[in-house]
Amino acid sequence: MSKNGFTTEILHSDRRTGCEFGAVHQPLHPSAEYAFADARELAAVFQGKPGFSYSRQGTPTTAALEKKLTHMEQGIGSVSFATGMAALSATFFTLLKAGDHLICSKYIFGNTNSLLGTLQGLGVEITLVDATDVEAVKQAKRSNTIMVFTETIANPGTQIADLEAIGEWCKTEGLLYVVDNTLSTPWLSPARLFGAGLAVNSLSKHIAGHGNALGGMVTDTGLFDWSRYPNISSAYQQGNAKGWGLTQIKKKGLRDMGGTLSSDAAHRVATGMETLPLRMAKACDNACQLAHYLAGHPSVTTVLYPGLSSHPQHRRATSLFNGRYGTLMGVELAADIDVFDFLNKLKVVVLSTHLGDTRSLTLPVAHTIYYEMGAEQRALMGIGDNLLRISIGIEDYADLEGDFAQALEA
Missing domain, CATH: 3.40.640.10 (Type I PLP-dependent aspartate aminotransferase-like (Major domain))
Structure with a gap:
């Protein structure tokens, strides 16, 4: 080595x-x-x-x-x-x-x-x-x-x-x-x-x-x-x-x-x-900031992200991953928000099925990647109709927060 x-x-x-x-x-x-x-x-x-x-x-x-x-x-x-x-x-x-x-x-x-x-x-x-x-x-x-x-x-x-x-x-x-x-x-x-x-x-x-x-x-x-x-x-x-x-x-x-x-x-x-460490460092930092922002927003019910102290495995993630928590998060919007209307208002974040990109990507979980398993199985797994999967990229953080803020306000 x-x-x-x-x-x-x-x-x-x-x-x-x-x-x-x-x-x-x-x-x-x-x-x-x-x-x-x-x-x-x-x-x-x-x-x-x-x-x-x-x-x-x-x-x-x-x-x-x-x-x-x-x-x-x-x-x-x-x-x-x-x-x-x-x-x-x-x-x-x-x-x-x-x-x-x-x-x-x-x-x-x-x-x-x-x-x-x-x-x-x-x-x-x-x-x-x-x-x-x-x-x-x-x-x-x-x-x-x-x-x-x-x-x-x-x-x-x-x-x-x-x-x-x-x-x-x-x-x-x-x-x-x-x-x-x-x-x-x-x-x-x-x-x-x-x-x-x-x-x-x-x-x-x-x-x-x-x-x-x-x-x-x-x-x-x-x-x-x-x-x-x-x-x-x-x-x-x-x-x-x-x-x-x-x-x-x-x-x-x-x-x-x-x-x-x-x-x-x-x-x-x-x-x-060749640029994996540079991209991961930036994307992880963006994800951690955004998770804390969304966790405090009144229109967001739940944020699933290991970087939050409320996450069940937060301490484990801190120990295993040297203080970084990855770029993926699950975000559940309040029940009175139409998930499709919200997604259509995003201007920076891309509606896409991929993960781990330089760009931030999102999709509605229940209606896409977990649709085929049916509502009963989704309920057993805790996947609600307003759950979003978000993969955070390397954009300027202010632009990411601003994009979610304007979509939630709208």
Whole structure:
């Protein structure tokens, strides 16, 4: 691990590993295939020697991005995918089989919840728990439990899982601990510090940061002993056991499933991630200020944001994320406000489905991302008709507050 700081290492990573003509960025490698002068070299790459044979399994451009993300997460290796959901799917489908039991936080992204339903249809047993309490996780353990999964900050309720305590318990029990670090990002805290064996990131959000690229990444932190994991194919049990898990995820997720990140998207993500700390610092500061403003507004019923002392996991978030609280918040407007009329009056904040952008984005939760689950299930989850999900960007703070103020007054 380099002794350089977070940003310095990312900025200079490409040129220090060698780029043609003194370029400071890894160039794009759009070629689908790679030629060999020696047939033995071609065979060696297929048999595990480092190299490139077919871009479905990676390119020099995606490899350079993987190196950067591995450094961010303080891991030993990464595999990139076309989207964050592709990264999650590859992790679950390649490491779980029918009859296995997965313990999962009940506070998870809607698409991830849909993916869990698919897994259940294939015979994987799943128990959803309140991951803010490690005791709830412990009580869910069965004889066939092999994996625990949670997100760091939930969307849109902003619940903070008991990350460190779950990590300690998984270590004691020998369970694979998978953490989705998307909303907090490795800058607030690498998932390795929570004890995660695998860290998953949607590159589309804060890491790329500009709403112009999709991508996902799975990083092996080096903490899990893969020689104890029951579902590693004998074909991948070669050499140091530390590489077994990531090898299986890559071979099955890219070669068999084809969820490959393009070189073009990888280049965009790699360029965007250079400013991750600058963007996150500004956006987190904006979010914290706005949360306090909205919490004191008479037309706002509830503000869900870990930076508020009223948040159930405020102290935990302060400890885990070094005094930053992320950029996402849930805001419930008073019942007499028409949520659509309010949203249509916003002039700076964008009505959009995305998260982690340089621009502030919002949408009505019950009518969009949680619409399909129905009113009864939404009520059980505490999602009211006037709940907004807001992802805060890097605008000048006065303009953000002013935009919400004029919309609320109107």
